[in-house]
Amino acid sequence: MAESWTERRTIPINETRQAASSRDVRATQRRSVDRVCGQVMAGLAGGAVLLVAAIVIALLARAWPIVCAQPLEELLLGRTWRPLQGAFGFWPFIVGTLWVTTLAMVIAVPLCMLCAIYLAEYAPSVMQRAVRPLVDLLAGIPSVVYGLWGVMTLVPLIREHVGPWIDRRVGHVPFFSTAANPSGYGVLASGIVLAVMVFPIIVSVMEEVLRSVPDGLREATLALGVTRWIMVRQVLLRRVRPGIVAAVVLGFSRAFGETMAVLMVVG
Template identity: 40%
Template structure:
């Protein structure tokens, strides 16, 4: 029995080791491929906004800012819907309702991003252009970021963020619901016994206990939104400017990689610059993961 256990342990260790090696191989390949431009440009690769293949000037500041803006707007739309849905499914939904809604939400994960992009281009863009965008502009247009500056555009930041929100809501719902379900029933019963309502129990007991799991869900959704490519290419407009309104166009880092890599893969310096974008994007996501670990550790210490 001991020999069999040692064999199983060795197999598991080997598989884990292979996984870790693959991660380091990918990181090493990205850094190696991007090294020529990162060495010549230095910090200017991030802080400069000029991207010109003819003069070998490579700065991703605009692409970086556009990526952050799209991701932030996506989370602003997705978190309320995802978290409220998870709360309803975890605490208030009847069993038969939960069995209907949960599979429908999870089904959204399996839809290819290009299908989301087509849905946005062919259907949702018309709804936004004819109804939603003018309505927001009419109600909030006195605030610059809500002005409908491109009334005839079928593309834009708001449309892209709405599609991305639909794509990441299942992640928030599934993981947040599991985090809430994981809270001990004794906590719920103690709260109710002290006279708290179900909503007060949710707000003061369940949400604080499930906070690390909810934060993890949000970060994973953020990474999905930050790394999405095809739908963004189809919906954002691919114009290298910093948006002045949520209805403006933009150009994210992933869209730049997809649009340019096939044309410049044979040219050493441009190819290195494109891989440099991937390196920056990868480290942004690493920082996000490190941040969520710090937040979860802080929450656990407080609890």
């Protein structure tokens, strides 16, 4: 009788020890996998940092003879670009980039904000499901396609309609006069093309930021008897102001680094 009781007691103890041992083995394997994955991700992150450092070092090494030959002030503020003659004036490129990018953001930011507000707060679900894939599709179109659209559609429109209309209304102001460049190519065409290019990025980020606001905040505001537009303007936009700034910065970065489409329509 005692032997049978001892056997019955020993079997569960052995099973418990085996289960604990298998759990320890699995835990050790998981820790090893986590350690290896962490080391791999750290290596990839370090590789990205080293890649940026290598690019900077390569650019400095190639540009160092020019920096030594000409003062930095002359390089940044020079207006003559003749590389074969040793003249490297970056001022026209700097001013042109800032001008086109600023115009693009002035056009894009108000339209993108209104579109994001409509999609997040006013549009029915059918409209949302139809518009979101189109916005994502715009983000995936190559820049050369936007450039071709600008050359084939936007430039003739500016040359034949927009430019003459601006000349009749405010042509006496030198900044708006198109007499010196009636071809349609220029800063206006480039700014509109860049505004269209950054449109999907800014709209997507702003819409997601607006949707992150809790519904309870909307319901509490509407319960006070205010209109939906006052709720959006006074509550939601103040709540998501950092996200809106981030969306504008992302769009500005995309527009600031674009070259192909701008070269095709700037003239």
